[in-house]
Amino acid sequence: MRAILQRVTSASVTVENEVISQISKGLMVLVGIGTDDTLADASIIINKILSLRVFNDPTNPDKMWKSSVKDIDGEILCVSQFTLFANTTKGNKPDFHKAMSTEPSRELYHSFLEQLKKAYKPEKIQDGKFGAMMNVNLTNEGPVTFTIDSRKFEYVDTTSSNDKKKSKTGSKSGGAEIAP
Known part of the structure; x- marks a missing residue:
């Protein structure tokens, strides 16, 4: 499982001209699921999302890398993103064979979201719409962006x-x- 974490001051997802989810300060997380990913991979990614110190110290903003999203009581917006497993090494057309197929991926992604809500605060977790054409809007603070991967x-x-x-x-x- 692979995720792109972006520290944001705001983020939203729009589907068919309707804003379906939005957050203020927190993390925008793009989640890609590979063919061999399991719930164990989801747990690794969730732990990193919740514990990675990507925010400044709230009491001293000059001290960087001191707080996690939990520490600042931030929000999280997750969006499924199969293209994170694209192979672009040959030719000009992306190959998505390393991305899990739609139905198993949908199930694992929803399990990932449920685990994330149990590990944090359900009201702080927002989601896009799996499989939909989404417009994602965000203000990346910093910019601060990290890639995390559950591979061995x-x-x-x-x-x-x-x-x-x-x-x-x-x-x-x-x-x-x-x-x-």
């Missing part, structure tokens, strides 16, 4: 005397990341 990666555990590589899924528990 290896890291070197520098917290132990042993320098062996260890395989981890999701977020690392210590050490430096090594590209897969």
